[in-house]
């Protein structure tokens with residue numbers, strides 16, 4: 001997702017410090033302080049323009065949500081949505097996924113969502129995929145014991161790569177669908193990309209996993225890349 005430069009974005013983000021966390025490292029281990037209610041924290045990484053996180057926050061007032069997005073113009077669009085909808089259980093952070101162990105303490109997060117993350121199709125960029133085992137190790141660190149990771153994509157190869165990574169990390173699959181929109185048993189809130197891709201007739205791949213039997217990634221995982 002690339003947006004044209006939005007001149008008012010930086011100013012808009014700075015003007016809303018009650019929603020946009022301007023010094024996130026100061027809250028490491030204390031993110032509950034950013035919310036009105038002390039309740040489980042769900043984190044979306046690469047949240048885009050915020051459709052999913054805002055709809056989730058409306059559907060689940062019993063949860064707190066944090067959205068991480070690296071592009072300033074894109075997170076600004078998410079901020080506009082949070083303000084428009086008046087949801088009080090969403091906080092936004094303008095940073096990269098690579099930072100999450102600097103931002104969150106061990107076990108601070110209950111659930112991580114990766115929705116339509118960039119597939120980085122070229123092998124030499126495999127390390128940038130947000131399901132690469134380097135990222136899985138950092139997710140494991142910040143997630144609570146038995147915390148969950150949910151992942152959706154339209155890209156079959158990326159999904160297969162990710163399943164191999166999850167397997168190498170000894171994760172446990174809790175839910176899986178190779179055609180999410182045909183699978184009526186799985187509750188689903190759509191993202192911007194998901195709506196676009198499913199209108200084009202593309203299948204949506206989905207899985208939800210936990211790290212309860214996590215072990216260090218084994219070396220054979222490297223064969224998959």
Ligand SMILES: C[S@@+](CC[C@H](N)C(=O)[O-])C[C@H]1O[C@@H](n2cnc3c(N)ncnc32)[C@H](O)[C@@H]1O
Nearest residue numbers: 001046047048069070096097115116191192193
């Ligand atoms: C393809 S878009 C998907 C957006 C949204 N999740 C959806 O499903 O509609 C991927 C988003 O992830 C963001 N992103 C990519 N790599 C990231 C990273 N390393 N850290 C934070 N955000 C990232 C991009 O800026 C982009 O907005």
